[in-house]
Amino acid sequence: MKTLNHFKLIALLLVSMLFQVGSAQTAKSVVKNTALKNENYFQISPRGGFDTPFYSNNTPYIDYNSGLDIGLSVDYYWKWFGIGADVDYISNSPESTYPTQGLLNSRNILLTSFDLSENGIKRFFYGIGPDFKHQSSNGKWVYELNTRAGLSSIKGGRTELRETTTAPVPLGQLLNFHAGYNATNVVTAKAQVRVNYFFNNYFGVHAGAYYMRHFDVEEMTDPSLGITSSYQPFISTVGSNGQNVTTLDPKNGPVTRLKTSKSDISSIGVFAGISLKLTSNKTEKVCASCPIYSLAVTARDKYTKEILPQADVVVKNLKGDVVQSGTTNTYGVVVFNNVTPDNYTIDGKLYDIKMESNSTVSNEFKPKITLQKEILYTDLNFILKGKVVLCNSPKPLSDVSVNLKNLVIAEQKNTLTNDKGEFIFNVAKNSTYEVYGKKDSYFSQTETILTKDYDRNTTLFVKLEVCMEEADCGKAIGLKNILYDLDKYFIKEGAKKELNRLVRFMQDNPLINVEISSHTDSRASQEYNATLSQNRANAAVDYVVSQGIARNRIKGIGYGETQLLNNCGDGVDCSESQHQLNRRTEMKVICPN
Template identity: 80%
Template sequence: MKTLNLFKLIALLLVSSIFQVVTAQTAKTLVQNNLLKNENYLQISPRAGYDVPFYSNDTPYIDYKGGLDLGISVDYYWKWFGVGADVDYIANTPESTYPTQGLFNRGNVPLTSFNLSENGIKRFFYGIGPDFKHQSNSGKWVYELNTRAGLSSIKGGRTELRETTTMANELLNFHAGYNAKNVLTAKGQVRVNYFFNQFFGVHAGAYYMRHFDVEELVDPTLGIAASYNPFITTTGTAGQSITNLDPKNFPNERIEPLKGAISSVGVFAGISLKLASNKTEKTCKACPIYSLAVTARDKYTKEILPDTDVVVKNLKGEVAQTGKTNAYGVVVFNNILPDNYTIDGMLYNTKMESNSTAVNEFKPKETLQKEILYTDLNFILKGKVVVCNSPNAIEGVSVNLKNLVIAEQKNSLTDDKGEFVFNVAKNTTYEVYGKKNNYFSQTETISTKDYDRNTTLFVKLEVCMEEADCGKAIGLKNILYDLDKYFIKEAAKKELNRLVQFMQDNPAISVEVSSHTDSRASHEYNATLSQNRANAAVDYVVSQGIDRKRITGIGYGETKLLNKCADGVDCSENQHQLNRRTEMKVICPN
């Protein structure tokens, strides 16, 4: 049953390949050439695989295991037809399956020691025959049916099992093996190639091989070709299996060698080397040149779209060419074969409206113009992360986009230019912040309610981050208090939430929050007020889930002024405001 199923599989593969070849002859694309699709060429295909054999030699207690197949094919093709030659080296191993556990001889003596020799079988095949192939429109995929007829040599396979418990050393299982030469052999195989360029590719396939009338050896010492000792298996009183050599039957010996078929199936993979003929190269140089230019554009704003991925496929879904639009939103495909194509586009993971070509639209030495449209009604948020107060971009920042309308979050990673991209919905408000070790990010709010999709596709945003080195003070904006008060106002919570997020993103650090006043009022009053304000900020951060051990609040009063506005110095309100501030800094270890 196992052998029959394998035969059915091989037959199905052969029929499928023949159908593809016959169908291909009616396709006009087979008579066209490009850099990959050659008509006349020599192909060399070394391979390695695994072979499963089937021996019809009447040895009931010997199985033949699979083994290595090494081979090479050399084929020359004229369009869809060719001639090829194969050489194969195949190694298989016989295995004795004669039962030795619980075995007794005819005198009921338990046999406990044995001598087993199993010699491997080497097969060497060489043959020639016709080839048939079908190429995809791009020439990258090539499907082949190879048929071969030739000769083989088959050597080895001697298998001998003796018991060594008694002085008789009785022969239990035996086959003399093979030493056959010039054995008539047929082989059929299917092979699928994928070519990376005009010369180099890889392949995989399967084959069926049959050796006809392979004659066994006769052992010159024993005078037999095969033998096995009949046995009877019973169940003991303890439920164990007991095997006795049959006392009523002598060893089943076969003196005359049989002539039987040996067949095998195998799978393989390897590389394909293509050597195109000069005739093909000259013909291709004289071929008409066709080009296709694709422009990517937004349907509503009409603006061109750089960095759009474009794929051109034939009607079978095979990729003919791919590319990315340039700064002008255009990608040009040169040396393309006229055909009925589908043109697909993708911009920032959003599929665009496809377009198509007809074969009769292509004109020699002219560029066919086509357009694909971005029709998605959402906006594209194009952002950049920089160091605060500098143009320096920050790479590798995990940017979080939080939808404030439907409780949704997205993440993106900045590239080497500090840039990131999100698709954002209409009439929605978002918060955007960055995450990177030892960086303190600003949180930006953006609302798409302020934009019209008919006039805008790209929404620009810049997020700045400050490097939070230990001991470096970073100002917290909009931490404002009522006069002589230290209660946290709603407007200040947003900025303190930014500190909370920073501490959640960096769980190993501790932070100092400091509050500062201007020089007006007494030193004692300012010290007390600033300490209360620092404590209020710490209490809020702790209420958001931060361990109090990680955050310290210090009120510095008027001891760390940022300008000359000390006691007795006449300063404007704006100058005093500069000194009234709340800051954070990472606490240095120890």
């Protein structure tokens, strides 16, 4: 059973992977053999798989295990719609789960001998119904939804357990029993999804999953026993030795159903098989002397005239069907080969923003000459192309949640960096934005962008780099622009932006605690510097707390002149810039005890 369950799990994962791979192929592939994309055709699909049933027959001590499913589908499609028929043969095995180990009868006699018979259940289904399909642009991947309604026959499943310790068969006490099924013309519904991959115009493979339900299935009444089902209640206790003891209930006789009843049977299954396509569609023969037609599409910005790599381009016919698709290269160009001369529409998108379309007419195509067309990016907003790196290094940071905050209209957007640390946003003109990153245990810069400083006629891409520092516990990170007036410790307006960066870091990492430290240079006395730095650290803590951070998560320490970064101690002649290096405010994550 465990092996079978593992097999079913793997089969389901394979079906999911087929869907994902097929979708990726559809989105990015360029059509090279349009003959694969048929509209009207027959499809024959034999298959094999595993079926897991669910029986609701009120017999509690019988499990119906998974079994084999062998089936065949025959479908005919008109474009995306079709009609089909299914035939399925399904075999399941009932298994008695009535406890027999250490079982005592009502007279406390240990029952050691049993007679068990378990007959398999065979289900045979045939039905018809509508089909729905979607083909990838190259016709190789076909996704189907098949619905069926029909009739089934369900036979077998008789399960009987007797104890033969006190008397031989058939006199031994009946412990667990179900008469099984002998039902015909059972109304049945089935729905299945199927993913096909075609290697050529005629042959492919498929995988899928289904749900089937049989309605009002009548159970049998055993002709010799005159009952439909029965089981003997029992009592489970714990013996003096600590082991479980099961005793047949002396006060209650068997729970027996004399009359037949009707209940639903349902099942789910996974399958795989081959797909055979029978089509009368005319296909264009390939010959060495046939003329070759090509189409090259260049993506360009309307205002700056610069070429646009990574633009998605699709070529559609007059019916709106995608004939070919692709992505522009580093030169802003995508070339489509083996194009049949026709009237086409060329659409494009750059980072999900629609571009101005272009078109072709059939007489523009010339043999062995590539037809050149342009599509234009006309959006008046800018494209922010950013990158997140580790501070003081070129190392990119992936999976960073980048937040873009519009300070003019109170709008926020989020995106994740890719494996190169890159991210993209569309930003409006005449706006002010703040950009920062969020990643566990990283302290991000906050960058400000004023798009009013850019001219859309000369600039499309606004480039930005955001750096983040690893906030390891005990590691000091400098807070920039935390400046105080001479001998003062009040927080100035210019320092609030940097402290707000610390507030955001603590909000994004609610489980960490932080120390703010203030340092002075060596001028003035040690006692004075210690007091001044402590007052400045306290002022910074008070501001952070005023922004909603709990006071028990942050503490301030004034180190005075005890942690100089250079040799400018008492009595040493140093320049103002050297003293300035020592006057600083830092934060560090407090290490857990």
